[in-house]
Amino acid sequence: MNGKPQAVPSVGLLLSTYSLWWREILRFVRDRSRVFGALGQPVLFWLLLGAGLGGMFRLPESLGNVSYLEYLFPGILVLIVLFTAIFSTISIIQDRQSGFMQSVLVSPMPRSGIVFGKILGGTTLAMVQAALLLAALPFLGMQISALALGELVIILFVIGFALTGLGYVIAWPMDSTQGYHSIMNLLLIPMWLLSGAFFPAEGLPTWLAWIIEINPLTYGMNLVRDALYSGRATDVISWGVTVGFALLTFVFALYVTRRRETGD
């Protein structure tokens, strides 16, 4: 490069989103333990819990004649999305401690590109892993229509975006991964347990049913269940809450990223 460019090009949203998104994918592919952690663990849960609890678990009549293994399946899909979101956002803490994120933050890259790249990266990985599990459906004797599959892709995308965004907001201010682990155990895993993934809300004590009701993930879980079983995820409230949840976490993620530290 001879001579200095007169005007420095302004950095586009697309380029910056792409750059951070691509890095997420590369890092994932190069770290095999993460592939196992995010996919293997939920599948293992599913098989062990489904087989172990299947015999003693009586689902309410309203759900029809489904085995517990089948009942748990949508929940496992969402758990894969949740685990992938956790794994990909926990790296934010390391990125911020190493110079990587500092270096991105002192570049003219738009802050929204940073947030989009990171969240879309996590979402993409979540969807790829969920797709692997979906590919196992025919072997379980479950039929799924093309329409239902299309719906599922969109629903899992929105849920993945929301959960990665949530992980982003939690990870950003943290200075240790231990702190993140405790939030994971106290907030994220219970959020999944109490979303109707593990057991239905019917017949539960009021306070528990109430928590399930205000948990935004419950609505995403409803959509996944609807799409899988009936191929018609059309509940407006469930869509509204799920999309709203994704937007909200994105706005928060953008807020924490834009905030510059100040003195007193």
Place this chain on the structure above:
Amino acid sequence: MVNHPENTTPYMHDQLTVPTSAEKAKITETGDVAVRVSGLTHRFGELTALLDVTFQVPRGGIYGLLGPNGSGKSTLFRILSTHLLPSAGTVFISRIDIFRDPDAVRTRIAVVFQEPSVDEKLTVVENLRHHGYCYGLSGKELRRAIDNMLGQFGLRERSHDRVETLSGGLRRKVEIAKGLLCDPEIVLMDEPTTGLDPRARRDFWDLIEQINQERHITFLTTTHLMDEADRCDRVAILDAGELVAEDSPAALRNRIGGEVVEIHTENTALLSEGLKERFGITATVLNHTLRFDSEEGHHLVPDVVDRFREHIQEITVRKPTLEDVFIHLTGHRMEDV
């Protein structure tokens, strides 16, 4: 016998070095200024990390911010690199207010952090490409810039290796290559040789000097190492959040008398007393060492040895170093902080 009675009082600053507000007002843009810092103050709660710091970095040189840990140089670095907003004061980089228009400044500076900023899991080229994207470079232009950097830094053979497989020295080269990829006007570096062995450190500095001469890029680096500060064109010395001196290393050394005499002894009290009585010398006491500056230290040494032979374990006379300047200005050693 020229002595500095104020040496014995810690934190007593040389009055010549702290700019008064009248002097500050006089600081105008003479010559081409790359970075202008005025009245910069930063507080974290009760703690004052920086107090009324003012200095200018001329364009095209290598400028050092020298200070011990906790002197405020890291805070200053974080402010200059647009990470942190200060409590008070202004900073202009290439005449742009960095608090008002951070993005315009960000396109003109490169920042080399103390912590590695390359992603170890990515290859050298992937890291450089990502960095280019961060600065809006893409396509043919980016490929050419990357190729240029790989050539200049001798990284071509390792370009498709993951950074985690490189040696510490090579990793630092990738950091610098990354910084220079987008043609910055100013490179800010925070203790860039941390973790490098002496040889890699020397190589690193040779490289910086070479780039500085070839490309006329301004370098501003923090350091706590005297030999590194000595390689800068100008040095600002920070202690306890305040700027205590600012000049070229040679001029800073000239502020001290011709020679520095250090006496190592078990009996500092007796010797200190004796030097004062007999020779009228007020020495600074640092642990088991008495230290004073003198125009003609070498004439003095035989007399001192004659008089206190049984108490002296070691006596040295030498030209002043920046460490001596630091002690002279602050009353304590850098590592004592």
